Amino acid sequence: MKNILLAVTGGIAAYKAIDLTSKLTQADYEVRVMLTDHAQEFVTPLAFQAIGRNPVYTNTFIEQNPEEIQHVALGDWADAIVVAPATANTIAKLANGIADDMVTSTILATETPKFIAPAMNVHMYENKRTQHNLATLSADGYYFLEPGEGFLACGYVAKGRMEEPLQILERLNQYFNNDLPNKKNSKFKGVHAIVTAGPTIEELDPVRYLSNRSSGKMGYALAESLSKRGAKVTLISGPTHLDAPKNVELIPIESAQQMFEAVKLRFDSTDIVFKSAAVSDYAPAEMLDHKLKKQAGDLTVTFKRTPDILKYLGENKHKQFLVGFAAETQNIETYAQKKLKSKNVDVIIANNVGDRTIGFSSDDNAYTMYYKNGKAVELGKHKKVILAEHILDNLETRWQ
Ligand SMILES: Cc1cc2nc3c(=O)[nH]c(=O)nc-3n(C[C@H](O)[C@H](O)[C@H](O)COP(=O)(O)O)c2cc1C
Known part of the structure; x- marks a missing residue:
C-alpha cells in the first residue's frame, strides 16, 4: 500500500479534494491530508478525516506526537505528495522556498516526489x-497535473479548472506502476546529448546577412532540462541573447556550414540529438569581401543550398536517436510525417510558426510529437521551459 499526502490549498476547487480523498482511499492508497488556513474557508478538516480515516494536519505548531517533528515525519511518511488544488499563492511560495505554514513547511522539508494540480482564474x-513559478517547480522535478479548460467559478470558460480526481488517480497509478518517469532515475542520466539552437546567419557581405526570427529559447530550455536530468549536454547554438545553462558545454557558431561541422565532429560519440535550431536552407552563393554598393535598378542575389544537417544525421546514424523539429505555417502534420520518413528521424516535434502568439520569439509554443511508429502526442500550449520538461518526460517513457 502506498502513502499519499494530499495538500489542499484555498481555492474554490477544494471541494474536489474531498472526492479525490475518497477515490484514493477506495483505490487502496493510505491518505493523509494537510490544509492551509485558507483551504479551511472552503472545506473542513473533519470531512477529510472522516473520508480518509486518518488525522488531518492544519498547524505546524500543534505537534500531535511528541516523539517526532510532525512536518518532517509526515513528508517522509509519504510516497508521493499531491497539492490539489494548488493556488497561485501556494505555487508562488513553493517556487520561492517559503515555508510559513503546514503545507509549505512539509513540502520544503522532504525529497518525496511531488505532484501539483493548479486551479485558478x-x-x-x-x-x-504564475507561469514562471510553475516553470521553476517543473524544472525542480515537480510533476504537473495540468488544469483543464472549462467553466470556471469566476464566470470565464477558459483554462484553470483543477484536473479531475479520476485523472489524478490514474497519474498516481501510472507513477507507482513505473509508467511515469522518475526524474531522479532519468534515462538521460549519463547520456551524451547534442542540442542545436537558435538561428544561423548567412553573410552576404561584411555588414549584411540572411537570418531568421529564432530566439533559441526552446533549445536552451531543452539543454537545461537535459542537464538537470544528468545528461552531458553540448549546445551548438547560433547567435542568441541567452546565457548558456549551467553545466552545459556551449559551442557558438554562426552559419549553417559551421553548425554542420560542429555537429558532425561530435555525432559519433552522441546518444541523442535534438535539432531545434532554425538552420537557413540557403546562403548567398558568394560572400563579398567588401560592402555591396548601391546601384541603379534592382539587385539579384544567387543563393546556394546549405548542408542538410538532419538528412546527414539520418543517413549516418548507428545508435543515435534523432529528434527533429518542424516549424511550419501550413499542412503541419503532413509535412512532419514526410520529414520523419525522408530524413530517417525518430521523432518530429512540429509546431505552427504562423501563429504569432506562439513560436519563434515568443516564450510560448504548442507542439505535437510525431513518433516513427505512428504515435502522435499532443503537448498543448505552454511556456517553452515547461514544454521542454514535457518533451523529455514523453521521451523518458518511449525512448529505448
Ligand atoms: C471565493 C474565492 C475563491 C478563490 N479561488 C481561488 C482559486 O481557485 N485559485 C487560487 O489560486 N486562489 C483562489 N482564491 C484566492 C486564495 O484563496 C488566496 O490567494 C489565498 O491567499 C490562498 O491561500 P493558500 O494558498 O495559503 O491556501 C480564492 C479566493 C476566494 C475568496
Whole structure:
C-alpha cells in the first residue's frame, strides 16, 4: 500500500479534494491530508478525516506526537505528495522556498516526489509570475497535473479548472506502476546529448546577412532540462541573447556550414540529438569581401543550398536517436510525417510558426510529437521551459 499526502490549498476547487480523498482511499492508497488556513474557508478538516480515516494536519505548531517533528515525519511518511488544488499563492511560495505554514513547511522539508494540480482564474493562471513559478517547480522535478479548460467559478470558460480526481488517480497509478518517469532515475542520466539552437546567419557581405526570427529559447530550455536530468549536454547554438545553462558545454557558431561541422565532429560519440535550431536552407552563393554598393535598378542575389544537417544525421546514424523539429505555417502534420520518413528521424516535434502568439520569439509554443511508429502526442500550449520538461518526460517513457 502506498502513502499519499494530499495538500489542499484555498481555492474554490477544494471541494474536489474531498472526492479525490475518497477515490484514493477506495483505490487502496493510505491518505493523509494537510490544509492551509485558507483551504479551511472552503472545506473542513473533519470531512477529510472522516473520508480518509486518518488525522488531518492544519498547524505546524500543534505537534500531535511528541516523539517526532510532525512536518518532517509526515513528508517522509509519504510516497508521493499531491497539492490539489494548488493556488497561485501556494505555487508562488513553493517556487520561492517559503515555508510559513503546514503545507509549505512539509513540502520544503522532504525529497518525496511531488505532484501539483493548479486551479485558478484564467488570468491568475496565465499571469507571467504564475507561469514562471510553475516553470521553476517543473524544472525542480515537480510533476504537473495540468488544469483543464472549462467553466470556471469566476464566470470565464477558459483554462484553470483543477484536473479531475479520476485523472489524478490514474497519474498516481501510472507513477507507482513505473509508467511515469522518475526524474531522479532519468534515462538521460549519463547520456551524451547534442542540442542545436537558435538561428544561423548567412553573410552576404561584411555588414549584411540572411537570418531568421529564432530566439533559441526552446533549445536552451531543452539543454537545461537535459542537464538537470544528468545528461552531458553540448549546445551548438547560433547567435542568441541567452546565457548558456549551467553545466552545459556551449559551442557558438554562426552559419549553417559551421553548425554542420560542429555537429558532425561530435555525432559519433552522441546518444541523442535534438535539432531545434532554425538552420537557413540557403546562403548567398558568394560572400563579398567588401560592402555591396548601391546601384541603379534592382539587385539579384544567387543563393546556394546549405548542408542538410538532419538528412546527414539520418543517413549516418548507428545508435543515435534523432529528434527533429518542424516549424511550419501550413499542412503541419503532413509535412512532419514526410520529414520523419525522408530524413530517417525518430521523432518530429512540429509546431505552427504562423501563429504569432506562439513560436519563434515568443516564450510560448504548442507542439505535437510525431513518433516513427505512428504515435502522435499532443503537448498543448505552454511556456517553452515547461514544454521542454514535457518533451523529455514523453521521451523518458518511449525512448529505448
Ligand atoms: C471565493 C474565492 C475563491 C478563490 N479561488 C481561488 C482559486 O481557485 N485559485 C487560487 O489560486 N486562489 C483562489 N482564491 C484566492 C486564495 O484563496 C488566496 O490567494 C489565498 O491567499 C490562498 O491561500 P493558500 O494558498 O495559503 O491556501 C480564492 C479566493 C476566494 C475568496
